[in-house]
Amino acid sequence: MKDLTKGNVVSQLVLFSLPMILSDLIQGIQSIIDVFWLGRLTDYVGVSAVSITMPIVFILMAVLVGVGASSGILIGQSFGAKDYKTLGKVLKNSFTITLVLSSILGLIGFILSVPVLKLIGSPRNIFDLSLIYLQVLTITLPLASTYNWFIGVMRGLGNSRIVLVFSIIFIVLKLIITPLLISGLWIIPSLGVLGAALSAAIVEFLLLIIAYVYLMRKYEIIRNNIGFEFDGEIISKFIAIGLPVSIQMIIVSSSAAVLMGFISKFGEKAIATFGIGNRIDQFAFLPAMSMGTSIMTFVSQNLGANREDRVSEALKWGMIISISISLVVAVIVNLFSTGIFRFFVSDNEVVMMGKSYLFIMSFSYVLMGIVFALQGVIRGAGDTLTVLIIKAFSMILIRVPIAYLLAFVASRSPNGIWASFSAVMLFESIVSYFYYKSGKWKGKVIFRRRAEEKIIPEFEVLSNEPFD
Secondary structure (H helix, E strand, O other): OOOOOOOOHHHHHHHHHHHHHHHHHHHHHHHHHHHHHHHHHHOHHHHHHHHOOHHHHHHHHHHHHHHHHHHHHHHHHHHHOOOHHHHHHHHHHHHHHHHHHHHHHHHHHHHHHHHHHHHOOOOHHHHHHHHHHHHHHHHOHHHHHHHHHHHHHHHHOOOHHHHHHHHHHHHHHHHHHHHHHHHOEOOEOOOOHHHHHHHHHHHHHHHHHHHHHHHHHHOHHHHOOOOOOOOHHHHHHHHHHHHHHHHHHHHHHHHHHHHHHHHHOOOHHHHHHHHHHHHHHHHHHHHHHHHHHHHHHHHHHHHHOOOHHHHHHHHHHHHHHHHHHHHHHHHHHHHOHHHHHHOOOOOHHHHHHHHHHHHHHHHHHHHHHHHHHHHHHHHHOOOHHHHHHHHHHHHHHHHHHHHHHHHHHOOOOOHHHHHHHHHHHHHHHHHHHHHHHHOHHHHHOOOOOOOOOOOOOOOOOOOOOOOO
8 A cells, every 4th residue: 555645746646647547547458358359250230239329338337436436535645644443434334335225236237227218219230239248247346346436445445456457467368268258169159249258257356356365464444444334424434526527427428429419310330430449539538537547546645634735746646647648549549540540440431430530639638637637726626627618618519519510510520529629628627727726625625634633543463564
């Protein structure tokens, strides 16, 4: 576990964020594996079937993302404040909320999968494949959520190196299992889209066992705080921080679902283009997103320790690193856009549509670096409501109307839908900057160390090894 409240800010941020960026990049390969094998075996049909379910899955995950964000913030602040009694309560309650909510959401998603796919206009020839993929993902949601809870706890406590190790194990297992289930081998039948969905569930189950055994043996703070607990005071704090994040994700996902309806009007090839392009975007956005998460953890610990002096420097260097990486990524995807899409599908029309997609979307890569860094600071203080307001305004009043106007009024092309995202990022970067400069977010911190108080931790040893 790493204390981010001491030492050189730049080196601390780099050493903490680098494993996180690498682990997120490795995890991002998961979706690429599914799309690659489905594209090779079924061309754009299998890719389209999986792609059209993405907004639905994101909506289901929205509440859980809120729990994860609030857990990371509260863990970071209580750890920075050296309040280990509260830290234990946060761990127990976040585990309980994660398991209960994921079970409820998974059941709801499974029951409503048919009407929701019809609502967003899934084409008939891919409807059954989309339904299979969606139902497997929803029914196994508690499995994925519990595993991600372990990963989120490690990040909140500042240990990004363990996250990297588990990410490597994850992708190695996924690389082995996915092609076997999709294409079949010996006694294993060819399962196609179903195989892609099952492979994720199998890998998550195996890693959940590994993570549980490893973390229980290694970390006393976790070993003594795995269980079910409903503490009204702690849960109210989860709601205060997590609910805005969840609503934000629901708004983003709902906006994406509306846009998927727009995209479906241009046919299956446009859906496939978006599905592949979105996976590439995940890689392009990951450095910015990972740096934003790193800044959030860094800020939450330092605000909990009353070290506001370290926040501005962390933001400055985090933004420099994020923008620099995003610029390199933008150049690479434009230079090799045709080859990138041919890696997934052989259809020439999809490849050409993909080239335009990457060119248009690459403008937003750099803006993402600015947005996630600024919002990482705001979230680290626990001020998730402001981020929600910014996101709601940009997604509802900017992205959807602009996408419609550009795609159906100014032209008859899905390129207008892709362009709407850059407009959103530009708006958010400007508004987030001015709010950061106002300093109002500093008053949202929940757990702070009292300067006059001598800290006597409940757990003298947080792990079986020294702080790393």
